[in-house]
Amino acid sequence: MIPVLETERLVMRGWAKGDFDRVAAFLGDEQLTRFVGGASGRDDAWRRFASMAGHWSLLGFGLWALEAKEDRRLVGWCGLLSPEGWPEPEIGWSLFAGEHGRGYATEAALRARDYAYRDLGWTTLMSFIHPDNRPSIRVAERLGARFEKPFVIRGWEVGIYRHPAAEPAKLKPANLN
Numbered sequence: 191m192i193p194v195l196e197t198e199r200l201v202m203r204g205w206a207k208g209d210f211d212r213v214a215a216f217l218g219d220e221q222l223t224r225f226v227g228g229a230s231g232r233d234d235a236w237r238r239f240a241s242m243a244g245h246w247s248l249l250g251f252g253l254w255a256l257e258a259k260e261d262r263r264l265v266g267w268c269g270l271l272s273p274e275g276w277p278e279p280e281i282g283w284s285l286f287a288g289e290h291g292r293g294y295a296t297e298a299a300l301r302a303r304d305y306a307y308r309d310l311g312w313t314t315l316m317s318f319i320h321p322d323n324r325p326s327i328r329v330a331e332r333l334g335a336r337f338e339k340p341f342v343i344r345g346w347e348v349g350i351y352r353h354p355a356a357e358p359a360k361l362k363p364a365n366l367n
């Protein structure tokens with residue numbers, strides 16, 4: 191049920207049990223997770239992993255696992271999320287250790303946003319980003335998103351970055367024949 195999307199360098203797919211070790215390694219890293227809910231041991235990482243997978247069943251959209259086409263390794267996740275307490279759906283991204291600085295997050299987010307606008311018919315998207323998370327702010331800005339306002343989510347002070355709205359569907363020219 192989870193659509194498989196492709197970009198130039200990535201396959202965006204649903205989650206498999208075999209992905210857990212890579213996900214748990216990321217979620218166990220205090221530095222990498224400081225702006226995405228903090229580090230977890232493997233048991234709590236399992237709950238977070240299962241909740242990413244379950245989000246798809248409950249809402250029909252979610253975070254895709256990002257696989258590099260060159261060798262099928264898992265490099266991170268990106269996608270659409272709307273958990274309890276979110277004021278509206280968000281587009282989010284995270285890359286595992288050693289996968290930063292190659293443009294994967296931007297590449298995947300462009301595809302996920304296109305999916306939200308074209309396939310789901312959404313008209314707007316935002317990203318929550320902590321003011322100290324400069325790499326993530328750069329991703330948002332490269333995507334054309336702009337700081338809109340501060341917001342507090344689960345006790346965290348973040349910024350809402352507003353993405354460019356979906357372009358209205360082009361009207362089909364009248365058939366003159």
Ligand SMILES: CC(C)(COP(=O)(O)OP(=O)(O)OC[C@H]1O[C@@H](n2cnc3c(N)ncnc32)[C@H](O)[C@@H]1OP(=O)(O)O)[C@@H](O)C(=O)NCCC(=O)NCCS
Pocket residue numbers: 222223225226283284285286289290291292293294295296297318319320323325326328329
């Ligand atoms: C946020 C995060 C995903 C950003 O990762 P990133 O690698 O900087 O982002 P991208 O994959 O889009 O890569 C862009 C960088 O790669 C460089 N790059 C190299 N090759 C590139 C290519 N082919 N295309 C685009 N950019 C490329 C860009 O110049 C850019 O670097 P810069 O920001 O220093 O200019 C990463 O820091 C992360 O996972 N952090 C931990 C989790 C997290 O905080 N998630 C976000 C929560 S809001």
